[in-house]
Amino acid sequence: xxxxxxxxxxxxxxxxVKVKRYSKxxxxxxxxxxxxxxxxTQMTExxxxxxxxxxxxxxxxxxxxxxxxxxxxxxxxxxxRLACKTLALDIVKKYNxxxxxLEPMDFFPVEKDLVVNLDDFYGRMFKVKPRLYPPKEFMExxxxxxxxxxxxxxxxxxxxxIWCGLCVSSCPAVKIDPEFLGPAAHAxxxxxLADPRDSIYEExxxxxxxxxxxxxxxxxxxxxxxxxxxxxxxxxxxxxHTKFLKDKGEVARTGEKHVKAIFDSIKETGKLExxxxxxxxxxxxxxxxxxxxxxxxxxxxxxxxxxxxINELDQVRKLxxx
Amino acid sequence: xxxxxxxxxVLGGGLAGLMSAHEIASAGFxxxxxxxxxxxxxxxxxxxxxxxxxxxxxxxxxxxxxxxxYDTVKGGDYLVDQDAAELLSIKSGDIVEIMERWGTLFNRxxxxxxxxxxxxxxxxxxxxxxxxxxxxxxxxxxxxxxxxLSVDFYNEWFALDLVTDERRVxxxxxxxxxxxxxxxxxxxxxxxxTGGMGMLYAHTTNAYINxxxxxxxxxxxxxxxxxxxxxxxxxxxxYPSDILISEAARGEGxxxxxxxxxxxxxxYAPKKLDLAPRDIASRSIMIEIREGRGFPGNYVGLxxxxxxxxxxxxxxxxxxxxxxxxxxxxxTKEYIPVRPAQHYYMGGVDVDITGxxxxxxxxxxxxxxxxxxxxxxxxxxxxxxxxxxxxxxxxGQAVVSYLKRAEGSSSTDIQKEAEKIVNDAYSFxxxxxxxxFGEILNKMRNVMWxxxxxxxxxxxxxxxxxxxEKLRAQVKNMxxxxxxxxxxxxxFNALELRNMMDLAVVIAKAALTRTESRGxxxxxxxxxxxxxxxxxxxxxxxxxxxxxxxxxxxxxxKYQPEARVY
Numbered sequence: 001x002x003x004x005x006x007x008x009x010x011x012x013x014x015x016x017v018k019v020k021r022y023s024k025x026x027x028x029x030x031x032x033x034x035x036x037x038x039x040x041t042q043m044t045e046x047x048x049x050x051x052x053x054x055x056x057x058x059x060x061x062x063x064x065x066x067x068x069x070x071x072x073x074x075x076x077x078x079x080x081r082l083a084c085k086t087l088a089l090d091i092v093k094k095y096n097x098x099x100x101x102l103e104p105m106d107f108f109p110v111e112k113d114l115v116v117n118l119d120d121f122y123g124r125m126f127k128v129k130p131r132l133y134p135p136k137e138f139m140e141x142x143x144x145x146x147x148x149x150x151x152x153x154x155x156x157x158x159x160x161x162i163w164c165g166l167c168v169s170s171c172p173a174v175k176i177d178p179e180f181l182g183p184a185a186h187a188x189x190x191x192x193l194a195d196p197r198d199s200i201y202e203e204x205x206x207x208x209x210x211x212x213x214x215x216x217x218x219x220x221x222x223x224x225x226x227x228x229x230x231x232x233x234x235x236x237x238x239x240x241h242t243k244f245l246k247d248k249g250e251v252a253r254t255g256e257k258h259v260k261a262i263f264d265s266i267k268e269t270g271k272l273e274x275x276x277x278x279x280x281x282x283x284x285x286x287x288x289x290x291x292x293x294x295x296x297x298x299x300x301x302x303x304x305x306x307x308x309x310i311n312e313l314d315q316v317r318k319l320x321x322x
Numbered sequence: 323x324x325x326x327x328x329x330x331x332v333l334g335g336g337l338a339g340l341m342s343a344h345e346i347a348s349a350g351f352x353x354x355x356x357x358x359x360x361x362x363x364x365x366x367x368x369x370x371x372x373x374x375x376x377x378x379x380x381x382x383x384x385x386x387x388x389x390x391x392y393d394t395v396k397g398g399d400y401l402v403d404q405d406a407a408e409l410l411s412i413k414s415g416d417i418v419e420i421m422e423r424w425g426t427l428f429n430r431x432x433x434x435x436x437x438x439x440x441x442x443x444x445x446x447x448x449x450x451x452x453x454x455x456x457x458x459x460x461x462x463x464x465x466x467x468x469x470x471l472s473v474d475f476y477n478e479w480f481a482l483d484l485v486t487d488e489r490r491v492x493x494x495x496x497x498x499x500x501x502x503x504x505x506x507x508x509x510x511x512x513x514x515x516t517g518g519m520g521m522l523y524a525h526t527t528n529a530y531i532n533x534x535x536x537x538x539x540x541x542x543x544x545x546x547x548x549x550x551x552x553x554x555x556x557x558x559x560x561y562p563s564d565i566l567i568s569e570a571a572r573g574e575g576x577x578x579x580x581x582x583x584x585x586x587x588x589x590y591a592p593k594k595l596d597l598a599p600r601d602i603a604s605r606s607i608m609i610e611i612r613e614g615r616g617f618p619g620n621y622v623g624l625x626x627x628x629x630x631x632x633x634x635x636x637x638x639x640x641x642x643x644x645x646x647x648x649x650x651x652x653x654t655k656e657y658i659p660v661r662p663a664q665h666y667y668m669g670g671v672d673v674d675i676t677g678x679x680x681x682x683x684x685x686x687x688x689x690x691x692x693x694x695x696x697x698x699x700x701x702x703x704x705x706x707x708x709x710x711x712x713x714x715x716x717x718g719q720a721v722v723s724y725l726k727r728a729e730g731s732s733s734t735d736i737q738k739e740a741e742k743i744v745n746d747a748y749s750f751x752x753x754x755x756x757x758x759f760g761e762i763l764n765k766m767r768n769v770m771w772x773x774x775x776x777x778x779x780x781x782x783x784x785x786x787x788x789x790x791e792k793l794r795a796q797v798k799n800m801x802x803x804x805x806x807x808x809x810x811x812x813x814f815n816a817l818e819l820r821n822m823m824d825l826a827v828v829i830a831k832a833a834l835t836r837t838e839s840r841g842x843x844x845x846x847x848x849x850x851x852x853x854x855x856x857x858x859x860x861x862x863x864x865x866x867x868x869x870x871x872x873x874x875x876x877x878x879x880k881y882q883p884e885a886r887v888y
Binding site for chain 2: 010023024025039040042044045048051052053056057058059060061062063064065066067068069070071085087111112113115118122126129130131132134138139141145146147148149152155156159160162163192195197
């Protein structure tokens, strides 16, 4: 068997790197650097070369250069990414241009150049009590904390969050809803919520459930996560625990009603009757208020559409486990 | 300068630092952890393959802590202090069980117990693992655990130097990177848990942050480094980006092949083959390449293809992913291109098995920053994660008992000393013209790689020594163009370079002094191990601009040196 000769592919190519810079003294400005890269050059290496060979004043974070430490989060051609996990020429190819733009992550306040303030992010992570609280018997060694291989596999997927902040920087719900913990904290919280060896299940539920109903399922966290943690999946899974929560807040109650309304609607007609679901979820008072708004905007016709049942309703009900 | 007062100060937030902080805080003492990065970004996160442990009731029925000690001693080419290796082996099971209880998601056997696999130089398989992200899994578990205790974290704070009073450490000066404001941290004990120094070498698997800060701070404060000539090269770094392809790849059955497809390790280690220790595998690869049996571009192939796709993707996920993302190679179908790169530093701050340094009272070190010595001339794979936790804990406990009897207050004017440290840091970079750190850095990294690398000899080392001495002198004329008062990373990079240069001269001098070949220190002009003259530790001090070399006996208990054959 032959490994292809990598050397033949080491030709250099010039790229133009535009960095959005910021300092207290100078404010915000763009700066350009030209340098040669080959097909293996990681964006962290691009930054290191700029810093050691051209401009030592450029500030950025980077540590492991192998996508396990989460330091080098930034926006590359507008996409939230880890610089180490991004090859310069892949970006050139993708955008069909030798210009690469680097900007600090969104959402977090910029301190200097590509360095942002992550205090808010860490605060969210610590809110979910990110550590196992094992039962006494484990700590005293009177019980052996075995774990089934399939549980290990499931938990490990969600435990691989590297605290990089990319998902939060790209999350629209976090930006408008201060009560939403954000995708990373949910992944972290669920990793412990689902651990059969943890002893503070109730407390975790109380922290996580209300927030989990504030996610808008836009899947941005799913798209940008460099470790494929799928925070949105942990949010879905957390919602399914709502039924175990004793004192539900307003948001969780509405959420539960919403899910039930959808279920009933599909069971009844095989379709999602938006108007009816809306009415059941939010109640008459809210629905009337919103109806007035809808009327003012001339959209009331949509809300009044009468849905017919579908023909093969039995099969749908079978799928739903009837 | 403002003062912050603690019982103990830990420099470094990786596994060793966090474990010692855990012990100190649990005993009720006030402890600060100062790290130049957020703790989960420490280099511990990059450790891949696993953590070696003999766990009673869950090990190979023939295995025993004595075998583990023996493997470690032999692997280290008999430069290991055997009492330290014994302690490491005996405590290994406890450590894995502790981490297990704290929630580390170790891979499992079908019955739910922690799984194990082979690593280089092991008589029986005893490496515990979390896929090939074991370091990340352990680091997150421990950081999250310690974040629930009353430990004060100073993240993104850069430690400039230790503060000493006669022969005692009384604290450290550190600067908040965000505000560039220096603070004096006072404490009766300081633990250096600052990790390794890979950035001294042009090719390294280490993180960008591994610049040997702790070694240099210890040297400048008057403490010795032990065995500084011993630099480990890992045989399988991905070509050309030097990302680590874990030894687990060979532990799981990966085979090294040259351009003819030959399993060339059969020539160099007929019994252990691809699972020979790292020094032997690294030299073997270099010989294959030099003799024309490498692939164009100078690398060899790591063949995993026979392991099967699902096995590779589950147990060697990171290796698969790295090969795919950074070399465009599908490891389930093709060889992974690999070559050796600097990986680990066996040398370190001279400490005993409690982590205590003998030169300065109150100074402790743990993890890669320390030389206990459990790795001797060559570290076995999966012993470094183990060392960070076992000796992080031992050191933490030693600090607790030290704090119980340590006296406070000191005579000299500490404030003045602290101001001098800040002025020194600024002075070497405050000129308005001169060289930038980058120019010196690149030269040093190449000299170290070419002349103080896998193969060494007198000529190379003499050239290297005079070259690094010259570069070190240039550092004094360095200048920093960035005048910003927020995250002035140029200033910190310059300070890192100062640290690296202090260490580089010590390594080059010690390597020149040791006229034998042992473990990772391979002299082509002295190819044999020489127990008669060199079964001893090197002890190096840096006094002004002069490296002073002394020696210390190796502690032998049960194992007499024998030829190291694999």
